[in-house]
Structures are given as C-alpha cells and as structure tokens.
Amino acid sequence: MLKLAWRNIWRNKGRSIITIAAVMFCVIFAVVLRSFQVGVWENMIHEIVGNNFGYLQIHEDGFWADQSLDRTMDLSAVNSEELLAVDGVDRLIPRMESFSLLYHGSNTKGSLVMGIDPAVELPGLQLDDILLEGRSFTRDDSVIVVSEGLAKYFNVGLGDTLLFMGQGYHGATAYGAFPIGGIARMTNPELNKQLVLMPFQKAQYMYNCTDRATTLVVAIDEEADYEVVGATLKGSGAEGLEILQWKELFPEIIQTIEVDMAGGRIFVTILYFIISFVLLGTVIMMVAERQREFGILVSIGMKKTKLAFVTLLENVMLIMGGAIVGMAVVKPVQFYFKYNPIDLSGQMKEAIEQYNFEPKLYTTTSFIINLNHGTIIFFIGVLVSLYAVVKIMKLNPIESMRS
Amino acid sequence: MSKAVIEVSGLHKVYEGAVPVKAVNGIDLTITEGEFTALKGPSGCGKTTLLNLLGGLDQPTSGSILIDGTDITGLSDNELIDFRLHNIGFVFQAYNLIPVLSATENVSFIMLLQDRPKEERLARAEQLLKAVGLAGKEDKRPGQLSGGQQQRVAVARALASKPKFVLADEPTANLDSESTAKLLDIMEQLNREENMTFVFATHDDRVIAKAKRVVSISDGQVISDSAK
Numbered sequence: 001m002l003k004l005a006w007r008n009i010w011r012n013k014g015r016s017i018i019t020i021a022a023v024m025f026c027v028i029f030a031v032v033l034r035s036f037q038v039g040v041w042e043n044m045i046h047e048i049v050g051n052n053f054g055y056l057q058i059h060e061d062g063f064w065a066d067q068s069l070d071r072t073m074d075l076s077a078v079n080s081e082e083l084l085a086v087d088g089v090d091r092l093i094p095r096m097e098s099f100s101l102l103y104h105g106s107n108t109k110g111s112l113v114m115g116i117d118p119a120v121e122l123p124g125l126q127l128d129d130i131l132l133e134g135r136s137f138t139r140d141d142s143v144i145v146v147s148e149g150l151a152k153y154f155n156v157g158l159g160d161t162l163l164f165m166g167q168g169y170h171g172a173t174a175y176g177a178f179p180i181g182g183i184a185r186m187t188n189p190e191l192n193k194q195l196v197l198m199p200f201q202k203a204q205y206m207y208n209c210t211d212r213a214t215t216l217v218v219a220i221d222e223e224a225d226y227e228v229v230g231a232t233l234k235g236s237g238a239e240g241l242e243i244l245q246w247k248e249l250f251p252e253i254i255q256t257i258e259v260d261m262a263g264g265r266i267f268v269t270i271l272y273f274i275i276s277f278v279l280l281g282t283v284i285m286m287v288a289e290r291q292r293e294f295g296i297l298v299s300i301g302m303k304k305t306k307l308a309f310v311t312l313l314e315n316v317m318l319i320m321g322g323a324i325v326g327m328a329v330v331k332p333v334q335f336y337f338k339y340n341p342i343d344l345s346g347q348m349k350e351a352i353e354q355y356n357f358e359p360k361l362y363t364t365t366s367f368i369i370n371l372n373h374g375t376i377i378f379f380i381g382v383l384v385s386l387y388a389v390v391k392i393m394k395l396n397p398i399e400s401m402r403s
Numbered sequence: 404m405s406k407a408v409i410e411v412s413g414l415h416k417v418y419e420g421a422v423p424v425k426a427v428n429g430i431d432l433t434i435t436e437g438e439f440t441a442l443k444g445p446s447g448c449g450k451t452t453l454l455n456l457l458g459g460l461d462q463p464t465s466g467s468i469l470i471d472g473t474d475i476t477g478l479s480d481n482e483l484i485d486f487r488l489h490n491i492g493f494v495f496q497a498y499n500l501i502p503v504l505s506a507t508e509n510v511s512f513i514m515l516l517q518d519r520p521k522e523e524r525l526a527r528a529e530q531l532l533k534a535v536g537l538a539g540k541e542d543k544r545p546g547q548l549s550g551g552q553q554q555r556v557a558v559a560r561a562l563a564s565k566p567k568f569v570l571a572d573e574p575t576a577n578l579d580s581e582s583t584a585k586l587l588d589i590m591e592q593l594n595r596e597e598n599m600t601f602v603f604a605t606h607d608d609r610v611i612a613k614a615k616r617v618v619s620i621s622d623g624q625v626i627s628d629s630a631k
Contacts, residue, residue: 004515011503296499299460301488301516301564303481398460401499 001306005313015286016318022282023322023381026275028330030268030373032363035334037264039364041257043341047187047358048253049246051124054093054217055226056233057249058083061242063214064249069098069169072212073241083216086232088224093120093217096203100166100174102196104154111150111194113164115203122219125197127184134158134182137199143181149193151183158183162196168208176206187358218243275377280384283315287391288403294392295400308392312385319381326377327370334370337363405435407469408568408600409457414466416452416623426452427463428623434568437598439591441605441614449623450604451572457602458491458570459483471567488516492561494571498553500545506532506556507541513564531559535589551582558590568600575607587613 009016049055057064060073080092096115101108118127118136127136127145137143144162146154156162161179168174178198186192204210220229226245233243247254287294290311297307341360344352349359409432416427426449434440442450455461456468459475468475470490478486493499500509510528532541535555545553554574561569571590575583591613593599603610611617619627 008503292499293501296495296501298484299458299487299493299499300513300560301484303484305481306516398455401495401497 001310001313005310005317008310008314009317015289019282019286019315019318020322020325022278023319023377024326024329026278027323027326027370027374027377028333030271030275030377031327031330031370032333033271034264034268034369034373035330035363035365036337036361037260038366038369039334039338039362040360041260042364042366043360043362044358045246045253047124049250051122052186052188052191053246053249054122055220055246056218056230057244058092058216058218058233058238059214059242059244061240064242064244067214069167069207069209069214072096072169072209072214073216075211075213078216078241079238082236083218083233083238086229086236088220088226088229089233090219090221091120093117093122093219094200094213095215095217096200096207096209096212097214098166098174098203098207100164100196102150102154103163103165104156104160107154109150109153109194111196112191113166113196113198113203115198115200115207117200120219122217124187127182127197130184130186131182132185134180137181137197139199139201141181141199142178142202144178145182145184145197146180147192147195148183148185150196151180153193156180164206166207168206169212170208172208174207176202178202189358272376272380276380276384279319279377279381280387283384283387286315287388291400291403294395295397295403298395299397299401304393304395308389311388311392312382315385315388316382319378319385323374323378323381327367327374330370331365331367334363334365337361338365405437407433408436408438408471409434409602410467410469411457412467414453414456414468415464416449416456416461417464425623427456430466430620430623430625432618432625432628434600434602436567436600437594439594439601439613439615441603441611441617442620443606443611443617444620445606448620450620452623453620454570454572454602454604458493459487488513488564490567492564492566492569494554494557494561494569494574496573496576498545498550498557498577500553500556500560502545505542505544506537506548506559509545509556510559510563513560517564527563528559531562532556534593535559536585549582551578551585554578554582554586555589558586558593562593562599568602571601571603571605573605573607574603575605575610580609583607583609 060071063071075094083089083092094117098113099110100113102111116125117139118125131145132148137145151157154162158180161177164174164176164178166174186195204212218229218233220226230243230245294307298304341362344359344361352359411430411432414427414430415425418424418426430453442453444450452461456463463476475483475486501512504512507525507528510531511524514524514527529541532538535558537552537555540548540552548556575586578586587610590601594601603614605611616630618625
C-alpha cells in the first residue's frame with residue numbers, strides 16, 4: 001500500500017507539487033505571522049527584562065510592594081558569597097533606584113534616578129554602547145548620564161548641570177547638583193524619556209543610603225533557567241530578602257502579552273479556517289481529477305476501503321512533506337527578521353511607543369512555533385483529506401468512469 | 404454440454420426520473436463457457452446497461468443474475484467488488500487504463516489486488532503482454548501507446564485475474580481497422596486456445612462478423628439470438 005501510494009505521488013509530479021506547495025505556503029504564512037507576534041514580545045522581554053531590569057531581582061522583604069527608600073537593604077548583611085555560589089548565578093548587580101525632581105533653569109521634571117556601576121551592569125546599561133555623546137562614568141566620578149528624551153526636555157547638553165531634589169532614607173532630604181557627562185539613548189521608549197544614570201556611590205550618598213541598595217539584580221548565566229535559579233536562591237542565604245522573578249516584577253507585561261496573544265490566537269484561528277478551505281480546495285481538485293481512475297480501480301476489483309486508505313496515505317505523505325518543507329523554508333525568514341527587524345514609522349510607530357514598546361517588528365527563531373503550526377496544519381490537512389475518503393466510499397464506478 | 408457461466412432471468416433495469424427509462428426490460432439469457440458472444444443493437448438499446456449488470460457494476464431493478472451459480476444481485480457492495488476481482492474481466496471502450504502505471508503494472512495490478520506473489524504477477528503480465536503482441540512495450544505508460552495498443556493492454560489486464568469470462572463494452576469503437584482486426588484476432592485466439600468466454604456489447608460489424616453468437620437487443624429486450 002505504501003509503495004502504491006508512493007508511486008502515485010511520484011508519478012503525478014504536478015499534482016503532488018501543487019499539494020505540497022499549498023501546504024508549504026500555509027505553514028509559512030502561519031509561522032511567519034505567529035513568529036512576528038511572539039518575536040516582538042520575546043524581544044521586548046529580552047530588552048526590558050534581560051538587558052535592563054534582569055530576570056531576577058533581590059530586595060529587602062516587602063520592598064517591591066512598598067517601594068520606599070526606608071525598605072532598602074543593608075548590603076553588609078547580605079550573604080553575597082552564598083548567593084553567588086548558587087548554580088547559574090553569574091554576578092550580583094547593586095542598584096540604587098528612586099525618583100527625584102530635576103531642575104534646570106525654569107524647567108522641572110520628575111525623573112527616575114538609577115545609581116549603577118557600569119562595570120558590572122547588564123548589557124542595556126553598558127553606557128559605552130548606548131551613549132550618543134559624551135562619556136560614561138566610573139565609580140568615583142561625579143558626572144551623570146541622562147537619557148536622550150530628558151536632555152531634549154531640559155534642552156541641555158554636555159557640561160550643563162541638573163539639580164536634584166527628593167526624599168532620602170528615613171525622611172532625609174536628598175539633593176544634589178551633577179554635571180551632565182553623557183547623553184544616552186535607551187531602547188525602552190519610557191526610560192528614554194526620564195532616566196538619569198549616576199555612579200552607584202553617588203546615588204547612595206545623595207539618598208542618604210550609605211552601604212544600602214534598593215536592588216540586587218541577579219545576572220544569570222546564558223544557559224541557566226531563571227526559574228530554577230530563583231527557586232534555588234530562595235533557599236540559600238536570602239533570609240529577610242525577597243527574590244522576585246520578572247513575571248512578579250512586571251505582571252502588567254504578562255497581562256499585555258496575554259491579551260495580545262489571545263487576539264493573535266483569534267487571528268490565527270481565522271487563518272486556520274482559510275487554510276482549511278485552501279487545503280480542502282486542493283483535495284476536491286484531486287478527487288475530481290482522479291474520479292475516473294477511482295472508478296476504474298473499483299470496477300476491476302479494488303475494495304473501496306483499500307482505495308480510500310491508499311489515497312489517504314498519499315495525502316498524509318504529501319501533507320507531511322509540505323509541512324516539513326514549510327517548517328524548514330520559513331526558518332531563514334525568521335532568522336532574517338530577528339536580526340533585521342522591520343522599522344515601523346508614522347502613526348503605527350507612535351501608537352506602539354505609547355505602550356513603551358520599541359517600534360520594531362522582530363521575529364522569533366523558536367522552532368516550537370514551526371513545529372506547532374506545522375503539526376496543526378498537518379492535522380487540518382489529514383482532516384480535509386477525509387473528504388476524499390467519503391467520496392471514495394460513496395463512489396459509483398459507472399458514473400465515475402463516465403466523468 | 405458446456406457449463407452455463409451466466410444465467411439471466413427476468414432482468415429489468417429502470418432509471419427513475421421525470422420519465423422512467425426502462426433500459427433493460429425483461430431479458431432472459433444464458434451464456435455458456437467458451438462462448439464468443441456479441442450483444443448488438445443501436446446506441447441506447449440497453450446493451451451497455453446489460454453488460455454493467457452482468458459485471459456487477461450496477462444493480463438491477465428486478466430479476467436475477469447467476470454467475471457460475473452465484474446470484475450476484477444479492478451481494479453487498481464489498482462482496483460484488485471481490486466477486487468482480489476474481490471472476491470477471493473488463494474491457495472498456497475508453498481502455499480505462501491507469502495512466503500512471505506502465506503496461507506491465509496495469510496488467511499486474513489486478514493480481515496485486517489478489518495478493519499473488521510478485522514473481523507470479525510479473526511472469527503472467529509478461530506472458531499476457533506477449534500474447535497480445537506487446538512484447539517490448541512492457542514499460543510504456545498508456546500515454547506512450549497507440550489506442551490499439553492500449554486496448555490490447557486492457558485485454559491483457561482483463562485476463563490477468565484468470566476470470567470466468569470477459570465483458571467487453573464497445574472495445575473497438577475507438578480503433579482503426581488494422582487495430583480492430585488485430586485485437587479481434589487476439590481475443591478469438593484466446594477464446595479458441597484457452598476456452599475464455601467473451602461477451603461484447605457492440606454495434607461494430609467487424610466484431611459481429613467474428614462472433615460465434617449474436618444477441619440482438621432493442622429497447623431493452625432481446626429480439627433475436629442466433630448462433631453461427
């Protein structure tokens with residue numbers, strides 16, 4: 001039977017190519033569509049979480065729910081050695097994060113102030129990579145780096161001084177005056193509008209938080225699973241501290257992703273309906289073209305069940321071939337758009353920036369997407385092939401041979 | 404006395420419609436082993452319908468058809484297919500070969516359905532193709548053969564399953580004189596040498612001239628039955 005089916009496929013090259021191509025394009029279309037949707041989120045998570053905030057953060061217990069400087073952690077009390085010994089932990093990155101009112105001339109703006117040590121920071125805060133002008137700072141520097149949007153807002157440049165006013169640890173007044181040493185472009189649009197970066201020690205000093213930090217970002221090894229690392233950290237040297245995964249830190253991202261994914265699923269379902277009809281059309285065409293052949297085979301003594309099975313087997317092989325080719329062919333497309341994202345412009349760019357997302361369309365290269373859609377389309381193909389089975393089982397050999 | 408291969412009695416086939424058509428209207432007919440019979444009559448007289456009924460491709464409205472003692476009107480769809488596979492050979496007007504199969508494969512396919520061993524299938528296909536004058540054309544597909552050659556492949560296929568008889572519906576209708584003569588000679592030879600029973604539905608005088616028995620049909624009824 002397999003041999004017979006294979007021979008039919010091989011000797012009807014035209015029909016076989018049409019069927020394989022139909023399935024292949026359906027798979028490519030579905031995978032590309034879904035890859036862009038997942039890729040945009042994947043990139044956003046990588047950008048915001050992986051490059052800027054970290055997949056895991058350690059705070060004083062209760063800090064995230066009540067983000068007050070009074071809940072900063074005492075770094076001297078943190079058992080860093082034990083935390084660093086956990087498998088998958090690469091380094092701990094201390095940060096001092098708070099808000100201050102910034103002044104320049106008659107302009108004021110509330111801004112996010114982040115005290116960092118560029119030498120150990122995540123890629124998104126590697127200042128040399130994001131500076132538009134000026135220079136980075138070292139631990140002992142007194143200069144700051146402001147985001148591009150903030151510099152535009154205050155209309156300031158290198159060497160201009162910004163005044164800071166805010167509240168420090170235990171109600172102390174936090175104030176300072178810092179010259180601008182550099183202007184940087186943050187990939188996250190929201191951060192690009194309001195972020196000020198300053199040396200970690202200077203931030204500690206300004207907020208009256210000597211030897212304290214709001215956050216220890218846990219940088220994990222590239223191949224490590226943050227969920228596993230997080231679970232291990234909770235059980236080692238973390239008394240009095242909270243260890244949060246990015247999903248707990250930014251639940252709004254998860255909600256947004258879920259809403260978008262639900263919309264995407266509806267769209268993909270509609271696409272599947274269209275694909276079903278495309279594949280059904282191919283099967284109907286095949287049955288119509290082979291009606292006479294089916295009639296001959298039944299008239300000379302081939303059982304309808306056997307004929308239906310061979311035909312189904314042929315279709316299964318063709319659909320599987322099309323799905324596999326589609327899954328493979330779409331791979332370079334996924335890689336291309338992952339590294340060469342589509343830049344959005346105009347109203348669409350503005351709309352996306354409103355949600356603080358980078359206005360670029362990336363694809364994911366995850367093979368799971370290909371496998372999922374290839375498999376679903378394969379099953380749709382097998383399902384619509386049952387049309388051929390039904391037609392064969394109802395076949396009247398005389399009428400079929402007349403067709 | 405020769406054994407009856409086909410026994411038809413009181414056979415009716417009515418196609419329902421706005422005006423019911425009595426395609427076969429009370430035919431009684433017996434065909435014995437080794438006969439070379441032509442069913443003749445004008446187009447629309449019911450000879451193809453009768454042939455389809457004899458071959459179990461269609462079901463009569465009433466009457467019985469005994470093939471080698473088995474009443475095929477009582478068989479299920481599946482049983483009929485199986486019955487055709489082992490008892491009846493078909494030759495159609497339009498050859499009806501499988502276009503994607505070679506001449507050998509077309510002939511041996513029916514034996515494949517009978518689950519015969521590969522060696523036997525190939526040997527018999529080769530022998531039959533040789534018998535119908537197609538030695539050297541075994542690997543040709545129907546599209547690479549002339550109409551006459553295709554019809555000869557169809558004859559070889561009809562004989563491949565070792566049927567009790569062969570039903571041929573207008574087998575020469577699409578053939579030129581030379582091909583017709585050759586085909587008829589082959590079938591006559593098979594009838595003579597292997598005692599194979601042939602029943603033709605035809606209005607071709609060349610076939611009628613070769614037939615040993617001619618049954619004339621008109622308006623679904625047998626109007627004359629003469630043996631030569």
